Amino acid sequence: MSSHREAPEISKDPVADNTDTYAFVSPDRPDTVTIISNYIPLEDPAGGPNFFEFGDDVLYRINIDNTGDGRADIVYEFRFKTTVRNPNTFLYNTGPIDSLASANFNRPQTYTLTEVRGGRVKELGRKLPTPPCNIGPRSTPNYADLANAAINTVGDRIAVFAGQRLDGFYVDLGSVFDLAVLRPFQNLHAIPSPAAPGVNALRAFNVHTIAIQVPITQLTRNSYRPSDVMDARSVIGVWASAHRQKGHYRDENREQWTGPFTQVSRLANPLFNEVVVPMSQKDRWNRLAPCQDSQFAKYVAQPELARLLPALYPGVFPKLAALKADRADLLAILLTGIPKGRIPGFQNYTGKTQADLLRLNVAVPPSPSPHINGILAGDLAGFPNGRRVFDNVVAIELRAVAGATYPLVDPTFVPDGASGVLTDLTDGPNPPDTVSYLKTFPYLDHPASGYRVVPLSLSA
């Protein structure tokens, strides 16, 4: 998955497990950037009575680098606090929750939002509410109203939301990790089976979302107001991270945390840690800062998946199999940004520092007719220029790894035909119909309700 359960250690700590990070110029407020980080992979909407929530003991961060050194220049920090209103019941809610202040909402969670900018710490909001999980029509009627009431404006025109959302990421997970079967091409696999349509394994699963919408001039270097795509100041680097305190003690009477926060999860480009970094390095990668990523560049330059595809699909990727050079295209896309002169009218280069960042050129306006394949489909407002909620990042990265982007650095290279048709669930301009989004902040749709979700069934 993008980064759901992507490393051994963090997969055992779901409240700190960053599943997806998004950064894009807001389509309905193009003078702002929306940044979203999701946590808690694969939330079954019916997972009561202890429904999902953020970790009170986790420090969540959204980080922005606007100087190209792989270090955060601006940080938004989120700390959560859970209250139990009635300690004498096992119930999450003791009746319908018709407002965030409802006495029936037995386990409300609030949060503090702090901005750290140039070493200066500024509290932007305190006791900001989160909505309950979407339980069902009796417990959480009018869910949209509940959720919308949890959208707050803080600081200088900053919108913020934290709470449960429908996972907007889509992937044929059961197939991809069955030895990289890409339905409906399983008949071409080394272990073939009849062609069959793909399955969005994440359909109707929820996540917990932290979303913030910030005026662009509060994110760019020296408050630059973007007007020139080619201006280096138009590019920001974004990543999300989760941190726990170093010391943890637990006995029959107490659980205590103390000491400085240390990073346990981070995420910028989807699939970086999941597919590029080898198993033995994944946990370590999660503990490091983007400015330390040059040590992982060798895995980008010679990605394992690029060797696997020709082996798993005999005869389908002969040109990829013959491509032995370091993948300068992938190094640019994932670690430095795409420099000027590669794609007409576009760059998101942040300099020589190799760092896994979502690089967003904020001077590129939102597309009036977006395409889920982003830049590969000529839509410069999409991945890998930042990442929108609906971008088909799996297909884009599959194609890139298969050689579709290598002509950016070697125009004489002609990719395999298959590299241009690799898909994940859908190949049109729109996302599959198993996922939905909102047109306004926070853009990820309201979560699936536990009462209404039909459990997945098994097929042969």
Next chain:
Amino acid sequence: MDDWSRRNLLRATAGAAVGAAVAVPMVALSGSANAAEPSEPPEFPGLSGDAGGSGIGPVMFCVHDAQRGEVSILHGTDEVIVTDRRLVTRILQAAGSRLS
């Protein structure tokens, strides 16, 4: 090393039973007497970790490298690393182990 941290560490470890363990784990100090008498667990101080109303919160330490006498002390959101072989020796003695 700060007096308070060293004093607390020594107090906390002074009464621990001698055993055969060699590993030096991270230890939470919720108050010297409590840590030294595990058979009488203290009142639950809550996640605030305000140990016995002392106002200093929980203090934990970890001996990463006994040979070098290095102790990491965690308190609040801070970490102090001190090198003090005498202190490590006392801790190891309290834990029922010793430097080889």
